[in-house]
Amino acid sequence: MSVAITIGQLEDLAFEDSLLTPEGVELRVIKKGNWSHEHKFQSREIIFTDGERYYRGSIERSGSEWTDWAYGSEYYGDGPAGIERVRLVQHVREVxxxxxxxxxxxxxxxxxxxxxxxxxxxxxxxxxxxxxxxxxxxxxxxxxxxx
Known part of the structure; x- marks a missing residue:
């Protein structure tokens, strides 16, 4: 099974921690990354599962805490979200x-x-x-x- 959701659905998933797709698949957030900042543009990685496999997507926003945020679905449109299948691996670092x-x-x-x-x-x-x-x-x- 492959997951296909829109940018708006990915944003909803990021803020609600779960989402039921129109196809009846329940998606659940596993991990949310921190917002990475580039001036007034920010992005955040979301790892989620459909119960069988794991996926990664990224949401974006522009604005500031003192004004309003405009999310990706507002300025890109509510097209397909860039989702990729992922798996967790142990990464050992040498320092x-x-x-x-x-x-x-x-x-x-x-x-x-x-x-x-x-x-x-x-x-x-x-x-x-x-x-x-x-x-x-x-x-x-x-x-x-x-x-």
Whole structure:
């Protein structure tokens, strides 16, 4: 299913947090971005779902807090909104820091070591069944037998 809504419907969705389309599809806002400012022109990203997939659209306005806002549907017309299907991915950033109080953790290396430790324990090669139980408990896994 693909979502096709107008600029005005996207604006309504942004302010009401949900919208029932004429086709009977309920759209629900997942996340609203902050207004990005460029003088008297502002835009805001909206992430929403139809219950199955996620979509992104952007609403725009012009004016100021002291006058009135004119929204995109007023100056572009109420044509089709620019909607694109999106998905959420984890994005890891690498930054330079002067904070040396926190250790640097290579999570991929740690996960590989953990998998190897569990493999050895499952094969009976671990030096201590107690350390295996403590390790599995730290991972939030159930330990089958009390040690």
């Amino acid at each position: 330079w820091t002067t904070d040396f109080s926190q250790p640097v953790i290579d999570y991929d290396l740690l996960a590989a070591a953990a998998r190897e430790f569990i493999r050895k324990c499952d094969c009976g090669q671990a030096k201590s069944k107690r350390s295996y139980a403590q390790f599995k408990a730290a991972l939030g896994e159930q330990v089958e037998e009390a040690i």
